[in-house]
């Protein structure tokens with residue numbers, strides 16, 4: 001269980017408030033869509049959860065551990081178990097999809113492995129299992145630079161899983177993808193939540209949020225405007241964001 005209470009974040013010399021006391025309790029296996037108008041603080045929320053931004057205030061408790069009060073242990077846990085998926089995944093274009101999965105993101109990978117590219121055979125088997133789960137077995141040996149946007153995103157998801165992600169933070173993971181690729185990335189994320197109990201928190205457009213998410217959190221002006229489960233948004237809620 002993840003408990004975020006009263007998260008506040010302001011920016012710049014004028015300390016402009018961006019997040020104004022966001023509180024969320026998150027259970028394992030939820031697929032939470034964050035929706036809201038441009039500038040409402042969606043990306044900032046994800047960046048704060050990934051500890052890419054320093055929190056001004058609030059508490060962040062994961063399985064009873066107060067992450068912000070135990071900076072070393074807490075940060076290590078987030079780095080190890082929380083993956084941040086970017087809109088355009090940063091892959092090594094001249095390396096195969098498989099190699100990208102094996103090597104991992106720079107922050108997760110020991111320097112010697114990045115330099116030598118060496119992997120153990122059990123790592124290799126694990127990576128192939130996940131690549132198969134992502135439906136990319138036939139693309140594993142292709143250079144990442146030649147893959148489609150959706151395939152790249154699924155390689156990035158595979159990479160996160162191979163390196164032990166239990167929570168995936170995805171900031172508009174399907175932006176720029178054609179509808180079919182977008183749906184397949186979303187199906188992949190949904191299956192992970194249902195079958196592997198991975199937790200996904202993702203900025204999404206409303207249509208995809210309503211179709212795939214188990215819960216929709218609406219942000220407006222840095223505050224939670226609504227937090228709903230198991231249904232579509234009402235017109236009133238749509239007008240609140």
Ligand SMILES: Nc1ncnc2c1ncn2[C@@H]1O[C@H](COP(=O)(O)OP(=O)(O)OP(=O)(O)O)[C@@H](O)[C@H]1O
Nearest residue numbers: 011012016018036037038039040041042043044045
């Ligand atoms: N480092 C920063 N310095 C100044 N302002 C910032 C900084 N980071 C974010 N902001 C501002 O904070 C607000 C929220 O930004 P954020 O990127 O979280 O919005 P968003 O809801 O993700 O928007 P979009 O849907 O357009 O991506 C915006 O007005 C943005 O300009």
